[in-house]
Amino acid sequence: MTGWIDVCAADEVPEGGTLLVHAQGERICLYELGGQVFATHDRCTHASASLADGFITEDGAIECPIHMGTFDIRTGKALTAPCTIDLRTYPVRVVDGRVQVGL
Numbered sequence: 001m002t003g004w005i006d007v008c009a010a011d012e013v014p015e016g017g018t019l020l021v022h023a024q025g026e027r028i029c030l031y032e033l034g035g036q037v038f039a040t041h042d043r044c045t046h047a048s049a050s051l052a053d054g055f056i057t058e059d060g061a062i063e064c065p066i067h068m069g070t071f072d073i074r075t076g077k078a079l080t081a082p083c084t085i086d087l088r089t090y091p092v093r094v095v096d097g098r099v100q101v102g103l
């Protein structure tokens with residue numbers, strides 16, 4: 001990790017939802033889960049769909065909008081077919097109401 005990048009205000013991340021942000025040329029998907037913000041790469045490792053257009057399941061996974069494979073939002077682990085390659089995750093912190101992602 002080279003540093004913390006400010007990506008948005010914390011209240012821009014919808015409760016129980018996703019937000020696509022860009023930082024240093026990367027597409028990053030933010031997720032709000034139980035009052036915490038998590039971040040993964042936005043592109044599904046199966047066929048590059050934008051996970052920001054996906055759906056968060058009750059057990060904290062993101063379901064891809066194209067072929068409905070799932071990943072654990074907290075760890076990036078690929079959970080269900082056709083996804084087999086884990087997602088990259090990023091550390092997140094909230095400072096003075098701003099979301100910062102570690103890149």
Ligand code: FES
Nearest residue numbers: 044046047064067
């Ligand atoms: S593009 Fe995400 S499961 Fe196929």
